[in-house]
Amino acid sequence: MRMSDTVEWAAHCCTVLGALPHDQALPAARLAEFHDVPPAYLAKALQALTAAGITESRPGPLGGYRLARPPAEVTLLEIVLAVDGAATAFRCREIRQRGPVAADSPRAYRQPCGIARAMWRAEDAWRAELAATTVGDLITELIATVPAAQLLRGAEWIKQVEITRRSRA
Amino acid sequence: MRMSDTVEWAAHCCTVLGALPHDQALPAARLAEFHDVPPAYLAKALQALTAAGITESRPGPLGGYRLARPPAEVTLLEIVLAVDGAATAFRCREIRQRGPVAADSPRAYRQPCGIARAMWRAEDAWRAELAATTVGDLITELIATVPAAQLLRGAEWIKQVEITRRSRA
Numbered sequence: 475m476r477m478s479d480t481v482e483w484a485a486h487c488c489t490v491l492g493a494l495p496h497d498q499a500l501p502a503a504r505l506a507e508f509h510d511v512p513p514a515y516l517a518k519a520l521q522a523l524t525a526a527g528i529t530e531s532r533p534g535p536l537g538g539y540r541l542a543r544p545p546a547e548v549t550l551l552e553i554v555l556a557v558d559g560a561a562t563a564f565r566c567r568e569i570r571q572r573g574p575v576a577a578d579s580p581r582a583y584r585q586p587c588g589i590a591r592a593m594w595r596a597e598d599a600w601r602a603e604l605a606a607t608t609v610g611d612l613i614t615e616l617i618a619t620v621p622a623a624q625l626l627r628g629a630e631w632i633k634q635v636e637i638t639r640r641s642r643a
Numbered sequence: 644m645r646m647s648d649t650v651e652w653a654a655h656c657c658t659v660l661g662a663l664p665h666d667q668a669l670p671a672a673r674l675a676e677f678h679d680v681p682p683a684y685l686a687k688a689l690q691a692l693t694a695a696g697i698t699e700s701r702p703g704p705l706g707g708y709r710l711a712r713p714p715a716e717v718t719l720l721e722i723v724l725a726v727d728g729a730a731t732a733f734r735c736r737e738i739r740q741r742g743p744v745a746a747d748s749p750r751a752y753r754q755p756c757g758i759a760r761a762m763w764r765a766e767d768a769w770r771a772e773l774a775a776t777t778v779g780d781l782i783t784e785l786i787a788t789v790p791a792a793q794l795l796r797g798a799e800w801i802k803q804v805e806i807t808r809r810s811r812a
Contacts, residue, residue, distance in 0.1 A: 475732045476730075476734070477732045479736055485758045486738055486739065510741035511738060559644070564651070565645070569652060572679035572680075573676065574676070575797040577790070588785065588788075589651065592773065593719075596770075599765075599768040600766065600769035602768070604765045624746050
């Protein structure tokens, strides 16, 4: 079982977008450059985030992606489900309904079996944990753990993108 | 993110094996027949369970698979990890170490970032829930929920397999 790598990219992008100055947006190409990831794949992830109402895309020469909601109102769970799909990892194939001793009536199978219920309980626990972390938490944690000089370098890089864009707009 | 279908098969097989009469074993082909699943794929899953010490394989004309431990001592987590692999679903690619504002020194990245830690917390919660269900629980739940007539049909099918094998042995 494997989560797609683009989930990690999306979570990092949301963290950067959540920390942007109020009036700034970042195009997908700049976000790809910032994280050194393939632009085409990242663009797909950003489109998924926008479709889920997590990011929004503004048109125009100073346009690009922004977080659609305050960082404290976007959970890691929403990002994971938007990019990796909302289906459960365990999908019950109801093999209990097959084979020589299966019941004739589908009524015998109205309740999910113990295996499926245990699997889904586990996924509920996983989702609850991811829902407890917001982009706001990730930003707070970055500020607390990344050296100030590196945070400044990040802020400076983002500022330079905007200065360059404004000079061309 | 998707769990392999063979995990469901393996969990059902362990439940059947855990409910076998004391001196009986079931060959992979009979387990595949019982669950109406492809024998070759099921055989791979059973080999993985045996490699993990969950099932054991006895040779000979009355041989086959048995649970290697009491049902109450085999957890659903062990079955999932044996068949689907023990790697975490989220694999941190450390993209924070890439791009124009990454730190020069690897020392800056000794601690995992907040995204990775939240992902792994969620997987720990998922694993804890799966570790809380044993094959013994699954058998207890089957006995409590499956109609007696169907349980008897299952027991009868398993008994007939043994009778047929003994008549040929």
